[in-house]
Amino acid sequence: MLFEHEILRFNQIKGDFDILKDAIVIEEVTNLYINGGLYATFRHSPSQIKELVIGHLLTEGIIDGVEDVSKIQFSGKNVYVELSREKSFKAPEKHRLITTFCSGDELPPHIFKATQKLRFNRIVFSAEVILKSVDILNSKALIFRASGGTHAAALIDENGELMAFAEDIGRHNAVDKVVGEAAIRGVDFSRILLASTGRLTSEIVIKAIQMGIPILVSISAPTNMGVKISKTFGLTLIGFARGKRFNIYTSPDRVKEWRKT
Numbered sequence: 001m002l003f004e005h006e007i008l009r010f011n012q013i014k015g016d017f018d019i020l021k022d023a024i025v026i027e028e029v030t031n032l033y034i035n036g037g038l039y040a041t042f043r044h045s046p047s048q049i050k051e052l053v054i055g056h057l058l059t060e061g062i063i064d065g066v067e068d069v070s071k072i073q074f075s076g077k078n079v080y081v082e083l084s085r086e087k088s089f090k091a092p093e094k095h096r097l098i099t100t101f102c103s104g105d106e107l108p109p110h111i112f113k114a115t116q117k118l119r120f121n122r123i124v125f126s127a128e129v130i131l132k133s134v135d136i137l138n139s140k141a142l143i144f145r146a147s148g149g150t151h152a153a154a155l156i157d158e159n160g161e162l163m164a165f166a167e168d169i170g171r172h173n174a175v176d177k178v179v180g181e182a183a184i185r186g187v188d189f190s191r192i193l194l195a196s197t198g199r200l201t202s203e204i205v206i207k208a209i210q211m212g213i214p215i216l217v218s219i220s221a222p223t224n225m226g227v228k229i230s231k232t233f234g235l236t237l238i239g240f241a242r243g244k245r246f247n248i249y250t251s252p253d254r255v256k257e258w259r260k261t
Helices: 049-059 109-119 127-140 142-147 171-185 202-211 224-233
Strands: 002-011 016-025 028-034 037-044 069-075 078-083 096-098 151-157 162-168 192-196 215-218 236-242 245-250
Touching: 002 142, 016 142, 028 049, 037 049, 049 069, 049 078, 049 171, 049 202, 109 202, 109 224, 127 151, 127 162, 127 192, 127 215, 127 236, 127 245, 142 162, 151 171, 162 171, 171 192, 171 202, 202 215, 202 224, 224 236, 224 245
Parallel strands: 028 078, 037 096, 192 215, 215 236
Antiparallel strands: 002 016, 028 037, 069 078, 151 162, 151 192, 236 245
8 A cells, every 4th residue: 555765855944855765655557347348447546446346336326236236357457347137337438537536517317316315314413423533534544644645535323433444545436435345334324424534526425415425524625516516415514624623514404413503
């Protein structure tokens, strides 16, 4: 996950350079084939590859559950996925390069299938658990602390128990990895919180909505589209969760302390 590289660090006070060893994150490339066709190329950290693939298929709406994958095979830098006969899939004309996902102005069609997942979800999380999720991100992000080169994501239940954790060079990949791990283990997404170190952009929000995750928390800021989509679909969006504070942007009723006011 890390390698050492000799660097020159400039010190303006001393006016000279120090020769040091620095920890740098490893970046790998994986090609994903679906039903024999090249679907996407991922640039990612070298861990939880199966979880990354399964999570991505889920959050992109390509599959509805792990059972839709009839076969997954790894060969060098390639991953070959065969979908069940019941699951139709049309390969894109041009395969995608996935590092930090970029989308257009239109919402992907698959998200509208998830509209009922959040509408009637009345689960409540305490402020203590919400803030604890950020503490878990910070305490378990060992690669980030060593290198400063990764994002982290975690899934936390209403009791503050960690259900899944991942680090990756891409914030989207980190989210896909924890979703994949939880899906493989059969976790109920309707009763967990997703915590992330990345910005709450439309793409991250859509991934949470697709999985029916009711609360999305980050130490970082949301974008206007992230807020707009969260409000439309009833996702509780929380940003700048740091220390003893956080900002609620949409659907505050899932925060225990708000419901008491």
